[in-house]
Amino acid sequence: MLRKFSNYRNFADNVRLGGLTAFTAGMVNVISVIxxxxxxxxxxxxxxxxxxxxxxxxxxxxxxxxxxxxxxxAGNFVSNCLVIHNNTPTGRYLAHAVPxxxxxxxxxxxxxxxxxxxxxxxxxxxxxxxxxxFAMGLQNGLVASISNAKVKTTHLTGLTTDLGIxxxxxxxxxxxxxxxxxxxxxxxxxxMLSYMSGGVVSGLLYxxxxxxxxxxxxxxxxxxLLYDFSKLQVxxxxxxxxxxxxxxxxxxxxx
Amino acid sequence: MKLWPxxxxxxxxxxxxxxxxxxxxxxxxxILGDWKEVSWKYEKVNHDNKIAFDINDYQKEExxxxxxxxxxxxWRFSPNxxxxxxxxGKIKEDLKWNIKGRGHVLELKHQNSIIEDYxxxxxxxxxxxxxxxxxxxxxxxxxxxxxxxxxxxYAQKI
Numbered sequence: 009m010l011r012k013f014s015n016y017r018n019f020a021d022n023v024r025l026g027g028l029t030a031f032t033a034g035m036v037n038v039i040s041v042i043x044x045x046x047x048x049x050x051x052x053x054x055x056x057x058x059x060x061x062x063x064x065x066x067x068x069x070x071x072x073x074x075x076x077x078x079x080x081x082a083g084n085f086v087s088n089c090l091v092i093h094n095n096t097p098t099g100r101y102l103a104h105a106v107p108x109x110x111x112x113x114x115x116x117x118x119x120x121x122x123x124x125x126x127x128x129x130x131x132x133x134x135x136x137x138x139x140x141x142f143a144m145g146l147q148n149g150l151v152a153s154i155s156n157a158k159v160k161t162t163h164l165t166g167l168t169t170d171l172g173i174x175x176x177x178x179x180x181x182x183x184x185x186x187x188x189x190x191x192x193x194x195x196x197x198x199x200m201l202s203y204m205s206g207g208v209v210s211g212l213l214y215x216x217x218x219x220x221x222x223x224x225x226x227x228x229x230x231x232x233l234l235y236d237f238s239k240l241q242v243x244x245x246x247x248x249x250x251x252x253x254x255x256x257x258x259x260x261x262x263x
Numbered sequence: 264m265k266l267w268p269x270x271x272x273x274x275x276x277x278x279x280x281x282x283x284x285x286x287x288x289x290x291x292x293x294i295l296g297d298w299k300e301v302s303w304k305y306e307k308v309n310h311d312n313k314i315a316f317d318i319n320d321y322q323k324e325e326x327x328x329x330x331x332x333x334x335x336x337x338w339r340f341s342p343n344x345x346x347x348x349x350x351x352g353k354i355k356e357d358l359k360w361n362i363k364g365r366g367h368v369l370e371l372k373h374q375n376s377i378i379e380d381y382x383x384x385x386x387x388x389x390x391x392x393x394x395x396x397x398x399x400x401x402x403x404x405x406x407x408x409x410x411x412x413x414x415x416x417y418a419q420k421i
Contacts, residue, residue: 045364045380057365064385069290071283072365078277128344128361128370130291137365 017155019191023198026159028232029151030199033144033162034206035213035225036115040140042214043122044133048140049162051080072134079138083145084152086110091153105233107150112229114143119222158192161199171196290366293386297349298338298409338409346371369393381407 037049047053054077061070087107094103118136126132144162151159160166174193177183213221337349346360359372362383369381384392384406391409 045368045370061365067283068287069365069367071280071287074276074280075284076365078273078280128363130289130362130366133363134365 017158019195022155022159022195024235025151025155025232026161026195026199027202028228029147029159030161030202031206031209032225032228033147034203034208035210035221035228036140036144037162038207038210039214039221039225040137042211044137046133046137048137049144050164051077051141052165054080076134076138076141079142080145080148083142083147084149085145087146087149088153091150101236104150104154105236107146108229108233111143111146112226114139114146115222115225115229118143119219119226122222123219158195159199161203164200164203167196167200171200289362290383290386291362293388294340294362294369294383294391295342296340296414297412298340298391299412300336300338301408301410302406304406304408337412 033049037047040046040048054073058070058073058077061067061073090103090106094100118139121132121136126136148160148162151161171193174189174196177189178193183189210221210225213224217224336351339347339349340360341347344359344361345357347357348355356373358374361370361372362368363370363380367383369383371379371381373379379395381393381395384394386392389411391411393407393409394404395407
C-alpha cells in the first residue's frame with residue numbers, strides 16, 4: 009500500500025490503500041461530529057462557514073475556522089514534503105510511513121486528552137478539532153501524493169462528481185467494456201462505501217467504548233503500516249536467500 | 264516564480280487570525296451573565312402561511328410539554344459552567360452548559376444526563392439568539408431571543 013509510488017502502483021494497491029484510509033477518515037469525521045460538533049475530514053463546509061462568519065462579522069469564529077483550514081493545508085504540505093524529498097528506493101517506505109505515524113500520534117493525542125484531561129471548554133475543543141484536521145490533512149496529502157491523485161480519501165465531493173461522470177459514460181456501449189473506467193469506478197465505490205461504513209462503525213463504537221474508538225482507528229492505521237512492512241521484510245528475506253544461493257553456487261563452481 | 268508574496272499572504276492571514284482570536288471575545292465568554300427571555304418565533308416552519316410566526320403562550324406550552332425546552336424567564340450562565348433557570352428570582356433548575364464546535368453549539372447537560380443542543384445564532388453584549396429544532400404537529404425551527412440583564416439591575420430586582 010505504501011511502498012510503491014505514482015505509476016508503479018497497481019489497481020489492487022490503490023483499492024487497499026483507499027479502502028482502509030477512507031474507513032479511518034469516515035470514523036474520524038463521525039466521532040468529531042459527535043464529540044465536538046464539527047467536521048474534520050472535509051474542508052468544503054469550513055470554507056462556506058468561513059465566508060458566512062466573515063459576512064456576519066463574527067471575527068473570532070471566522071479566525072478559528074481559518075486556522076482549522078490552515079491546519080488541513082499544513083497536513084497536506086507536510087505529507088507531500090516528506091514524500092517528494094525522500095523519494096529514493098531505500099527511503100521511500102519510511103517517507104510514506106512517517107505521515108501515517110504522525111497521523112496516528114495526532115489521533116492518539118486527541119483520544120488520550122479526551123479520556124483524561126478534557127473539561128469541555130471551547131478552547132480545548134478548538135485545539136482538538138485543529139489536531140484532527142491536521143491528521144486528516146496528513147492522510148489525504150499522503151494518499152493523493154503517492155497514488156498520483158487517483159485516491160483521495162476525504163474528498164467525497166470530487167469522488168461523487170467522478171462517479172456521476174463515469175456512470176454517465178457507462179450509458180454508452182463502447183465505455184462499458186473499458187477496463188480502466190471499470191477499475192476507476194470500482195476504486196471510487198470502494199472509497200465511498202469504506203468512508204460510509206467507517207462513519208457507521210464509529211458512531212456505533214463511540215456509544216459503547218467512547219474515547220477508545222481512537223485506539224481502533226490507530227489499529228487500522230497500524231494495519232496500513234505493517235502490511236507493507238511485512239511485505240518489505242519478505243522481499244528482503246527472499247533477496248537475501250537468492251544472494252546466498254548465488255554465492256554458494258559460485259563457490260561450488262570455483263572448487 | 265516568486266514565492267514570497269504567497270507565503271507572505273498566508274503568513275498575514277495566520278497572523279490576523281491569531282490576532283482576532285486573542286482580541287475578540289469567544290462565545291464562551293460572551294454568554295456569561297443573566298439573560299432575559301424576550302421572544303419565541305418560528306424561524307422556519309412547514310406550513311402554508313396560515314400560521315403567524317410569533318409563538319403564543321399556548322403554543323409555547325405545547326412545545327415545552329413534548330420537549331425539554333425551558334420556560335424560565337431568566338437564564339443565568341456562570342463561569343463554572345453552571346446554568347440556572349430563574350423564574351421570579353427563584354431557581355427552577357440548574358444544569359451544566361458547554362459551548363461546542365467553533366462556538367456555535369450550546370450544549371445543556373441535565374442532572375439526569377439528558378443532553379440538549381441549541382444552535383447559537385448570535386451572541387453579543389446585549390443579545391443572545393439561539394435556535395432549536397422541533398418536530399411536533401408541524402416541523403420547524405424556533406428562534407429564542409434573550410436580552411442581557413445588567414448585573415446591577417438584576418441585583419436590585421431580586
